[in-house]
Amino acid sequence: MGEREADLVLVERVQAGDQEAFGLLVSKYQRKLLRLVMRMVRDPAEAEDVAQEAFIKAYRALPNFRGDSAFYTWLYRIGVNTAKNWLVANGRRMPTMSEIGDGDSDGIDESVLLRDDETPDRVLMSRQIGETVNAAMDALPNDLRTAISLREIEGLSYEEIAQVMDCPIGTVRSRIFRAREAIAARLRPMLDIAPDRRW
Amino acid sequence: MKKERSSEISALFDGELEEHEVRAAIKASVHDQDGWRMYALISDGLRGDCPNAPDLTAGVMSRLREEPVVLAPRALGAQRRQHPLLALAASVAGVAVVGWLVLAGSPQTPMSGENIAASKPATVASAVTPGLTFVAAPDNPTRSTPRTTDKHPVQADISEYLLAHHAQSPTSHLHDSTQQIRTVAMTAARP
Numbered sequence: 348m349g350e351r352e353a354d355l356v357l358v359e360r361v362q363a364g365d366q367e368a369f370g371l372l373v374s375k376y377q378r379k380l381l382r383l384v385m386r387m388v389r390d391p392a393e394a395e396d397v398a399q400e401a402f403i404k405a406y407r408a409l410p411n412f413r414g415d416s417a418f419y420t421w422l423y424r425i426g427v428n429t430a431k432n433w434l435v436a437n438g439r440r441m442p443t444m445s446e447i448g449d450g451d452s453d454g455i456d457e458s459v460l461l462r463d464d465e466t467p468d469r470v471l472m473s474r475q476i477g478e479t480v481n482a483a484m485d486a487l488p489n490d491l492r493t494a495i496s497l498r499e500i501e502g503l504s505y506e507e508i509a510q511v512m513d514c515p516i517g518t519v520r521s522r523i524f525r526a527r528e529a530i531a532a533r534l535r536p537m538l539d540i541a542p543d544r545r546w
Numbered sequence: 547m548k549k550e551r552s553s554e555i556s557a558l559f560d561g562e563l564e565e566h567e568v569r570a571a572i573k574a575s576v577h578d579q580d581g582w583r584m585y586a587l588i589s590d591g592l593r594g595d596c597p598n599a600p601d602l603t604a605g606v607m608s609r610l611r612e613e614p615v616v617l618a619p620r621a622l623g624a625q626r627r628q629h630p631l632l633a634l635a636a637s638v639a640g641v642a643v644v645g646w647l648v649l650a651g652s653p654q655t656p657m658s659g660e661n662i663a664a665s666k667p668a669t670v671a672s673a674v675t676p677g678l679t680f681v682a683a684p685d686n687p688t689r690s691t692p693r694t695t696d697k698h699p700v701q702a703d704i705s706e707y708l709l710a711h712h713a714q715s716p717t718s719h720l721h722d723s724t725q726q727i728r729t730v731a732m733t734a735a736r737p
């Protein structure tokens with residue numbers, strides 16, 4: 348079962364009345380959708396509102412989702428349409444396609460994330476999260492670091508990673524899990540003590 | 547973070563579970579949303595996707611609680627799991643039912659007390675619709691014998707509604723080709 352099929356199972360749970368399953372999909376794709384929306388709606392606060400509205404629209408439209416496309420592709424279209432409608436309603440210029448880009452392009456310039464009321468603490472927090480993740484990665488044993496890099500950065504499946512690392516798929520699953528737990532152990536203290544926790 | 551957390555949530559996040567493991571993993575993820583969110587944060591952090599972006603989950607879920615709960619027919623599940631031959635069998639069975647309606651139904655045929663007592667009607671909806679009564683055969687509750695009780699035609703839209711929502715019916719699950727057929731009891735409104 349691939350990631351697409353796993354998402355479809357979650358969608359099926361939502362269609363059966365389980366709203367909490369939709370929360371898992373929100374948690375998984377919120378930043379990706381937010382990055383997409385921010386390419387069209389420049390203001391971060393407004394982009395958050397638009398992204399939230401896109402999720403609500405997606406929930407309402409779920410009875411019509413048949414799985415012909417991947418869930419994120421479908422969500423992506425709703426996000427784009429919601430952002431377009433917001434721009435029209437607010438009399439804003441529609442960005443060009445080169446400005447929108449695609450959903451999988453590199454991370455946007457951090458300066459775009461700055462709001463007029465962005466405090467130095469928040470900017471620092473953003474950098475600290477990234478640095479903590481990188482530091483945790485550097486501290487991982489080679490096999491764990493390789494496994495999670497191949498998964499998260501290269502996007503390989505467990506089977507492909509198993510072939511690359513010449514180990515069983517179960518070992519790949521275990522290494523990725525242990526790598527995530529190790530990184531989370533470093534992140535959690537920093538996030539728990541953050542004065543205005545945003546993650 | 548719980549040390550005893552198993553790797554199933556991590557594997558579910560990657561979509562790398564066997565089908566028989568998925569449901570238990572989803573249940574575990576719903577109960578351990580902190581773990582799920584942390585994995586999402588790590589994933590986004592490694593890819594540079596707005597690591598300091600606010601968590602929209604709470605706001606979205608708060609608004610969802612004010613929304614009507616989504617209930618959709620199992621169109622997605624049926625599409626994924628249905629065997630191709632079942633569709634053919636369902637079509638044949640559907641044609642057979644329609645043929646039965648045309649050939650065997652008679653608006654003048656009364657129902658005797660013995661037939662009513664012996665039959666076991668399976669009621670799917672309580673809608674009172676003039677036109678048609680289906681009575682389950684005594685020896686096979688999954689078969690139905692139509693009886694038209696008056697001259698009003700069955701409303702096709704109600705039949706379509708019942709067919710689409712049969713999964714939510716409290717009646718027992720029908721297997722194989724009869725899965726696409728519903729036994730319903732719709733009694734005519736008698737003056």
